[in-house]
Amino acid sequence: MSKPHLLVVNPGSTSTKISIFIGEDEIFTVNIEHKVEELSRFNKASDQDLYRMELILACLKEKKISAAGIKAIVARGGLLKPIEGGTYRVNQQMVADLRQGVQGDHPSNCGGLIAYSIAKNLGCEAFIVDPVVVDELQDLARLSGMPLIKRRSIFHALNQKAVARQAARSLSKTYREANLVVVHLGGGITVGAHHKGRVIDVNNGLDGDGPFSPERSGGVPVGDLVKTCFSGEYTYADMKKLIKGHGGVVAYLGTNNMKLVEEEVKKGNQEYQLIFEGIAYQVAKEIGACSTVLMGQVDAICLTGGLAHSEMMINLIKDRVKWIAPVLIYPGEEEMKALALGALRVLKGEEEALEYV
DSSP states (O other), X not given: OOOOEEEEEEEOSSEEEEEEEETTEEEEEEEEEOXXXXXXXXXXXXXXXXXXXXXXHHHHHHTTOOGGGEEEEEEEOOSOSOBOSSEEEOOHHHHHHHHHTTTOOOTTHHHHHHHHHHHHHHTOEEEEESOTXXXXXXXXXXXXXXXXXXXXXXSOHHHHHHHHHHHHHHTTOOGGGOEEEEEEESSSEEEEEEETTEEEEEOOTTTSSSSOOSSBOOSOOHHHHHHHHTSSSOOHHHHHHHHBTSSTHHHHHSOXXXXXXXXXXXXXXXXXXXXXXXXXXXXXXXXXXXXXXXXXXXXXXXXXXXXGGOHHHHHHHHHHHTTTSOEEEEEBOOHHHHHHHHHHHHHTTSSOOEEOO
């Protein structure tokens, strides 16, 4: 049987990345840039789906890639209702929720909408894989100490689960047999406790808790945060920016460029060294916390994301946690391949496609 052709669609804030896979092999990829003035005419990000889809189809035509050979479309998932991890068939309920933005408006909401429309025209399958709203938390992990507020699962599910599967294979286990702590080191940082195929605890890396990162404050002393909110010096919008976008390394050093920060550390800049080491320190603490969630039964600790390219950062973290379990490094984030592999597992019959309700 010939290997299935897949079209992978990953909408970002000002671009749409597409790839063609034949089986597990990526044979073509392009990043379609969008002008801000073009996007500004849409009221919501989810309203951009037809605009982006037309550009995708035009690009494929220009590159002489026949849409007729495509067996499935797989896209980055958006801000849906909390769901279990896995590969989901895009259905009408999902389309309605993406269009409505049940947990918020975001360009990723276009992914499932684009996949559904193209697949409908081609008569093939449309999927999303492990969106950021994957929620497999155990009940204990939802407790915050304040009944008004529940801890939420919002994290780099796609990359974390792809890396976890890869790590499990290297340990001669299946993902459902392994206990892993997976750390995504990027603009936001999430640390997940993966227990036999489920992420039973993870910090909210979007606007909640956990280590500070290049752009996010992470968990801060709550009493002082409340005082700051009611000081009269900051608006709600100001505080949101201090948590996400203007928090973390940006707040301390005025930059989110970690390569620049590392260069300053190597020059002996002690201010930059403190902040750089601070990330590693807080990440290591979060890894330790997740190891207790797994009762100390940790097969491996996996470090991934853009910051995992930094040998200095990796070594700082490893020095504090290597006694817990072996540390495996997976630099970067292969979102397109992770999406393709999710669809392939279903097409090969290794997994059942899940239905969104």
